[in-house]
Amino acid sequence: MDSAKQLTGTLALAVFTAVLSSLQYGYSLGVINAPQKVIEKHYGLALGVWSERAGVLSGNTTEEDEFLDVGQHPAVVMYWSLSVAIFSIGGMLSSFLVGFVGDLRGRIKGMLMVNVLAVAAGLLMGLCRMWKPHIMIISGRAVMGFYCGLTSGLVPMYIGEIAPKAYRGALGTLHQLAIVIGILISQVIGLDFVFGNDDMWPLLLGLSGAPAVLQTFLLPLCPESPRYLYIVQGKEQEARKSLHRLKGTYDATPDLEEMRREKEEADREPSVSILSLIRSSVYRQQLSVALMMHLSQQLSGINAIFYYSTAIFARAGVAQPVFATIGVGVINTLFTLVSVALVDRAGRRTLTLVGLAGMCCCAVAMTVGLKFQNEYSWMSYVSMSGVFLFVSFFEIGPGPIPWFIVAELFSQGPRPAAIALAGCCNWSSNFLIGMTFPYIQTWLDSYVFVLFAVLLLGFTVYIYLRVPETKGKSFEEIAAVFHKDRKKLAQGSKEATELQQLKTSTDA
Incomplete structure (x- = not known):
């Protein structure tokens, strides 16, 4: 080895x-x-x-x-x-x-x-x-x-x-x-x-x-x-x-050589502050991916699950719902360990997609369970299963991966500013959910998880289309993926301009 x-x-x-x-x-x-x-x-x-x-x-x-x-x-x-x-x-x-x-x-x-x-x-x-x-x-x-x-x-x-x-x-x-x-x-x-x-x-x-x-x-x-x-x-x-x-x-030597090339590139670039990172078109795609990953973590409904779990277990007839909530915490920990074992084999993108899609299905199941649990007693077990599975899918990918993928997406120069912006996005959306969820719950009642199911579906589609796999790649190689995409985009834009110019001259 x-x-x-x-x-x-x-x-x-x-x-x-x-x-x-x-x-x-x-x-x-x-x-x-x-x-x-x-x-x-x-x-x-x-x-x-x-x-x-x-x-x-x-x-x-x-x-x-x-x-x-x-x-x-x-x-x-x-x-x-x-x-x-x-x-x-x-x-x-x-x-x-x-x-x-x-x-x-x-x-x-x-x-x-x-x-x-x-x-x-x-x-x-x-x-x-x-x-x-x-x-x-x-x-x-x-x-x-x-x-x-x-x-x-x-x-x-x-x-x-x-x-x-x-x-x-x-x-x-x-x-x-x-x-x-x-x-x-x-x-x-x-x-x-x-x-x-x-x-x-x-x-x-x-x-x-x-x-x-x-x-x-x-x-x-x-x-x-x-x-x-x-x-x-x-x-x-x-x-x-x-x-x-x-x-x-x-x-x-190979590691130092990679750092040397990264340093030369960083020295050629102006200092990357938070404001200049937001304005820069060079890093726009990486920044969009980083922010969307953090939004998918906080707007997935995971905080709503922790808020709802005790009430769901109480309705299901669990004698000590607080211990069932601790059980959710144990599941939380076990499936994060699963992510630790799989993330360098299955890849970041794959685990995030599996996690978000699974959470979306669980959100639908919990909506059905909450809606009908007063009519059918066994529906409360659908809700309980939905809670445990929702948390499991969250910890497989959408929970842990956004925290470290930002450091992978950016080179040394813009990395601190990117992590700062992603962190602010995470904390702000966490605060937003904390402040608005009680009102959303009152408004939507048992349909509250429909909202999260729609959001989860949107995040799944975005990540499938826009997020590259970073597993096993150096920071230089990851940056090259986005650079290649920018070149394609620029080339496409150039060709479109040329076609438009040609069409205009033909019409004339």
């Missing part, structure tokens, strides 16, 4: 260390849901709208108000909604800074610097009882969202640049695997008999900063990205040392 393709201990350590940020991202996504009622109660106490002794609303309230659940009080609803939404807002804002942070001091030092944010966020939430819990938690969630917006770009960028070509897909998928493991951990330890109770909930939230502490100790042991060292900083010898640390003893 070619030694350049071997997975060394140093490479394994580097990838493991990087995806600790992804684990933290997943944990932060899921941790806020389980203890919702407990947190709302403490918000009510802090706001003076709930009396723990009396167990009723207090203050200037009417007799009718005293029978309202504290979670329905307008002030509590507002602060709770903000606690959830502020995470996505923080991610949207910081995603624009991914390229700047990654290029400022390098990928490793960039991840090391932003860990300060994660530790600060964990402390704000873990110590929230020391002051006003609603202010402390909202502040902590905002800072954690800002941190996750940065790392959701830095981690795929770093892994994409250090991974051997043969394993780039599998290692890139580990970002998503760590996210779903983080979500699963938060679901399990968020159970009321573990940490999701009246006494331990601040610790549950505060633990979201724990992976950053471990990562801070491990990052100095990891080599910097060779592509960053050579192409951005021009340090060929340091890039060579980094390659040997990552891949073992082998002839690094």
Whole structure:
């Protein structure tokens, strides 16, 4: 076997260390849901709208108000909604800074610097009882969202640049695997008999900063990205040392030669900022593909599934629907492992198409199940099966692949700006779904998944027509695919112009 393709201990350590940020991202996504009622109660106490002794609303309230659940009080609803939404807002804002942070001091030092944010966020939430819990938690969630917006770009960028070509897909998928493991951990330890109770909930939230502490100790042991060292900083010898640390003893000349050509091309191009990337016709096709891949992930309806799953299981007569929801988290994790095993064999394009088409069929099945489950009891099992299969198809392709394929589609020059734009697109669409889904659900009721089925069909057709396969290709070869398409397009446009000119002269 070619030694350049071997997975060394140093490479394994580097990838493991990087995806600790992804684990933290997943944990932060899921941790806020389980203890919702407990947190709302403490918000009510802090706001003076709930009396723990009396167990009723207090203050200037009417007799009718005293029978309202504290979670329905307008002030509590507002602060709770903000606690959830502020995470996505923080991610949207910081995603624009991914390229700047990654290029400022390098990928490793960039991840090391932003860990300060994660530790600060964990402390704000873990110590929230020391002051006003609603202010402390909202502040902590905002800072954690800002941190996750940065790392959701830095981690795929770093892994994409250090991974051997043969394993780039599998290692890139580990970002998503760590996210779903983080979500699963938060679901399990968020159970009321573990940490999701009246006494331990601040610790549950505060633990979201724990992976950053471990990562801070491990990052100095990891080599910097060779592509960053050579192409951005021009340090060929340091890039060579980094390659040997990552891949073992082998002839690094072909890898360095590929980087040299990429550096020469990058040096000929002007600096690629986010704005110039948007305006550039050269990268328009790659950018369209990158953004569409991220939109297909967030607008697929996966967040709606997690929102609906507990209610679907409850209607199906599951005694403890919360455990069934944890079962969805386990399925989530298992099928991400399937993607890790298949992505470098079946290919990115194939797995994404299979995943999206499968999700589309599941969305139709769930619509039928939700519509008729009151008339036919067995229809509830159709809905339950639809939930499990929907999640399985999502994690096979549409879940993990958009995160790392952006790093494959772009050369070193525009890569940071492209990852920043794709990350912003991901966070923005996530926020949009989070804010609008309750209204869509009220409007469409059991037909809510018809909307997602239509979107999934559209994404499937787009990816079939426009997305090339990147499996086993170097960054140079992938760029050549788009360059060839642009030449064909330009040639076609030129021929069309010539034909029009000929027609005009003939008519004259």
